[in-house]
Amino acid sequence: MSSNPSHPQPAEDDSALRSPMRAPLTWTRINTARRYLVNHLVTVLAILSTLLVITPLVAILMYLLYKGASSLNLAFFTHIPAPVGEPGGGMANAILGSGIVLALASLMGIPVGIAAGVYLTEFGRGKLLATAVRFTADVLNGVPSIVMGISIYSLVVMQQHHFSAFAGGVALAVMMVPTITRTTEEMLATVPHAIREAALGLGVPKWRTVLSVSLKTASPGIITGCMLAFARVAGETAPLLFTALGNQFWSYKLTEPIAALPLQIYVYAISPYDEWHRLAWAGSLVLIVMIMVAVTLVRIYASRGVLKGAS
């Protein structure tokens, strides 16, 4: 009987046959302990990395508070710089100037950046022009800010024969565009195609679908992109050196040189006077707080009216 080939005898080593039933028990027992450990180790690592990331941020802020807060007073926000040797004086004109130049840059950079991003996702799919725009944006993003300053100097300042707030705005706007374009493109690409089809299927024209459906759905991400671009250029000094130039007096005309916080900080920081050094610290603190306030305000404004259950 034992030699009948149609009834195979159990092999001597039958562990392969039984393993699917027995093995998982031991396998699980060994690994849960290890996985538990690894899980906790990685969690701790993640927390440590987070701390490591926010440490410089907190340190900078603390140091600025320590160095700059003592020089902050009402005069800092209301007075223009005082001559060397004379006590007091403030950076009111630089705060206003930064506001004007940044508003100008946002006004020019944000619409152009978003429009280019819309073109890339909604209209330029697979087109040569889109590839060119995408490539240009990436290159532009990597251009050093000092180079941007010199370029705008020769394109705007030399043409107009004078430094101006307008030229400063253009320089910062050009720096904002690539970031905004690429973020807009990426955020629009995450909007499900089914939602666009829903709008088109209702007889909504394409342009309206892009504005009211695609852009609206992607708006939280696009706003974040704009804020990142804004925060980045708000502290730029190099592009303003050759364009807005700086100014020690009140000026709000777009055709004239204008003061800006980063420029003022730069001039004061490299000066030999202790009083000016203290003001430079205070200016740095004000600049950072202004950026944080602006970003927070936009976030609060943008999160208004978000509905229950909206994804």
Added chain:
Amino acid sequence: MGVGINVEHLNAWYGTTHTLQDINLNLPANHATALIGPSGCGKSTFVRCLNRMHETNPIARATGVVKMGDLDIYKDANPVAIRRRIGMVFQRPNPFPTMSIYDNVASGLKLNGFRNRAILDETVERSLKSAALWEEVKDDLKKKSGASLSGGQQQRMCIARALAVDPEVLLMDEPASALDPVSTSKIEDLIFQLKSQYTIVIVTHNMQQAARVAENTGFFLNGKMVEFDSTHKIFTNPKDKRTEDYITGRFG
């Protein structure tokens, strides 16, 4: 009131793939027509050709004559205007996530520039009632996002959204395939009621569903329409061997 659709020699391509081959079909007004067939046979492409959604894909192309009443929709009309008269419900519910339930339903009107509050309110209520959703959502109309509803509710909201622009034809591309049985039966009841006012075309993989809601059924296979007849005949006495094989579950 619904209006009938007449399709003659309709061909459609995606790139070089000939997805629909010479389809001839008459969809009578105020009736429901079911389209059945295995996946990839061209049913969805067919309904997308009826409201010119097919051509929104850059590599897609279609030829032939599609007439809605006397209007040749490929010759005499612009695609945007056609889509207002031929509504569409998609396979997966696709609410606008940033809009409230109210705005979702009103979107077809609002996005086309319609602003009259009283008429919008009335249209939203009427459409949600037609879609059997009004009672479930009337208290949260403007508070909740359309995306916060359950899958079945979302799909009924999408039907309400399609009804709100007052179309004459309603195309439904597997409207219940992503839903549970309870929601499915609600949608089927809905189709049953709606067909007194609209011409309905429903693509389905569920043959019982076709039998329950549609007077006529067309069987598609590999881009061709194999057979078109009354639903009763298709399911009890099909003329073509392939139809019989599909219905009895021998393939597909």
